[in-house]
Amino acid sequence: xxxxxxxxxxxxxxxxxxxxxxxxxxxxxxxxxxxxxxxxxxxxxxxxxxxxxxxxxxxxxxxxxxxxxxxxxxxxxxxxxxxxxxxxxxxxxxxxxxxxxxxxxxxxxxxxxxxxxxxxxxxxxxxxxxxxxxxxxxxxxxxxxxxxxxxxxxxxxxxxxxxxxxxxxxxxxxxx
Amino acid sequence: xxxxxxxxxxxxxxxxxxxxxxxxxxxxxxxxxxxxxxxxxxxxxxxxxxxxxxxxxxxxxxxxxxxxxxxxxxxxxxxxxxxxxxxxxxxxxxxxxxxxxxxxxxxxxxxxxxxxxxxxxxxxxxxxxxxxxxxxxxxxxxxxxxxxxxxxxxxxxxxxxxxxxxxxxxxxxxxx
Numbered sequence: 001x002x003x004x005x006x007x008x009x010x011x012x013x014x015x016x017x018x019x020x021x022x023x024x025x026x027x028x029x030x031x032x033x034x035x036x037x038x039x040x041x042x043x044x045x046x047x048x049x050x051x052x053x054x055x056x057x058x059x060x061x062x063x064x065x066x067x068x069x070x071x072x073x074x075x076x077x078x079x080x081x082x083x084x085x086x087x088x089x090x091x092x093x094x095x096x097x098x099x100x101x102x103x104x105x106x107x108x109x110x111x112x113x114x115x116x117x118x119x120x121x122x123x124x125x126x127x128x129x130x131x132x133x134x135x136x137x138x139x140x141x142x143x144x145x146x147x148x149x150x151x152x153x154x155x156x157x158x159x160x161x162x163x164x165x166x167x168x169x170x171x172x173x174x175x176x
Numbered sequence: 177x178x179x180x181x182x183x184x185x186x187x188x189x190x191x192x193x194x195x196x197x198x199x200x201x202x203x204x205x206x207x208x209x210x211x212x213x214x215x216x217x218x219x220x221x222x223x224x225x226x227x228x229x230x231x232x233x234x235x236x237x238x239x240x241x242x243x244x245x246x247x248x249x250x251x252x253x254x255x256x257x258x259x260x261x262x263x264x265x266x267x268x269x270x271x272x273x274x275x276x277x278x279x280x281x282x283x284x285x286x287x288x289x290x291x292x293x294x295x296x297x298x299x300x301x302x303x304x305x306x307x308x309x310x311x312x313x314x315x316x317x318x319x320x321x322x323x324x325x326x327x328x329x330x331x332x333x334x335x336x337x338x339x340x341x342x343x344x345x346x347x348x349x350x351x352x
Contacts, residue, residue: 019343028335031342054347159204166207167195167343171230 002051003156005066005176006036007164013038016071018046019164022056023156030056031163036071039109043074044081051085062146063089064154066161066176067097068122068134073106075118078136088138090146092153094176096132097125178227179332181242181352182212183340189214192247194222195340198232199332206232207339212247215285219250220257227261238322239265240330242337242352243273244298244310249282251294254312264314266322268329270352272308273301 001024007017020032034050036043051057063082068091069075082089099119106115125132126140128147135143147154153176166172177200183193196208210226212219227233239258244267245251258265275295282291301308302316304323311319323330329352342348 017343028338030348031338032347033343034346050346056347162204162207163339163343167193167209167339170210170226171208171232172206 001062001064001154001156002032002056002060003064003154003158003160004047004070005157005160005164006070007168008173009038009071009168016074017164017168018043018050018070019160019167020050021156021159021163022054022060023159024059026155028156028159029059030054032056036074038074039072040074041114043070044077047076047081048084051087057085060085060087062138063087064157065089065091066153066157067091067093068119073109073115075115075122077118078122078134082137086137088142089136090138090143091122091125091134092147092157093125093132094130094152096127097134099124177238177240177330177332178208178232178236179240179330179334179336180223180246181333181336181340182246183344184349185214185247185344192250193340193344194219194226194246195336195343196226197332197335197339198230198236199335200235202331204332204335206230208232212250214250215248216250217290219246220253223252223257224260227263233261236261236263238314239263240333241265241267242329242333243267243269244295249285249291251291251298253294254298254310258313262313264318265312266314266319267298267301267310268323268333269301269308270306270328272303273310275300 003021009016015035018034022030034046036046078089106112122134125134128144161176162172179197185192191211194210198206210222212222254265282288298310301310337352338348
């Protein structure tokens with residue numbers, strides 16, 4: 001499994017660190033990283049590149065992201081990502097994604113239509129235990145089975161979060 | 177426990193990323209990071225600062241480093257580190273530290289005497305199972321018990337290595 005999350009950033013940062021944790025048999029097998037533009041459009045492409053060129057590519061059976069956006073509103077096209085890699089992708093959050101609030105925030109961008117289309121294509125979030133997930137390339141039953149093996153956020157996503165904030169801020173902060 | 181390792185670097189890099197993994201009950205509880213000068217003298221001071229200001233400081237009972245040098249020949253004064261923090265420090269390597277070769281390498285530096293003194297102060301490496309360790313603030317029996325709970329390199333040190341190389345190179349490489 002590959003767990004993915006972004007790192008803390010400020011309005012001054014143009015590029016934001018994204019961390020991937022390769023997880024096998026309850027151990028960290030490797031760490032991947034890339035940079036994406038804050039509020040940009042390159043996240044899908046950057047993740048594709050990061051994963052395709054990795055020696056771990058062939059062993060990754062599932063990609064689990066923290067939500068479906070990185071670095072602000074750099075929205076990941078999880079369908080495209082899943083199809084291009086032939087790997088299921090799920091975006092997991094603890095809080096229910098608030099579609100209306102996201103739409104309103106997106107309207108601050110000149111190119112909001114493109115962003116709304118992207119976010120809509122990731123589908124509605126379904127509730128699984130105490131988390132919410134958006135899915136691509138995988139069915140609800142399989143996701144339910146997978147998520148039930150973790151208490152809340154899957155461990156490699158939690159680790160990607162801790163690593164990103166520990167590297168960028170000098171010490172990890174916050175829970176996801 | 178805090179596991180520490182540095183990251184890959186080249187002759188062009190002046191600063192080298194150092195990663196600390198806070199490990200409790202077989203889980204990553206946090207990640208710390210700092211930067212030290214390649215072949216510099218600031219590693220002891222930077223580690224002291226990184227740990228002292230951390231919210232994890234009070235819970236760290238043991239510091240385990242990959243060897244006693246970071247970023248080339250930026251030698252950590254493990255005695256000073258241990259005394260200043262009141263935490264035992266051990267430097268673990270898989271291969272036996274080759275004192276004579278290190279000394280010869282150090283002689284390329286104008287300030288080699290200071291470096292030799294530093295490296296000498298870390299004491300001789302003792303063999304524990306299939307690793308070697310230099311100790312400060314802890315006895316041989318306690319180190320033996322601790323190291324016997326891991327197969328080779330303690331897990332948080334392995335993780336610090338994987339994180340450092342994954343962040344700096346985009347994908348983790350190599351074993352320690």
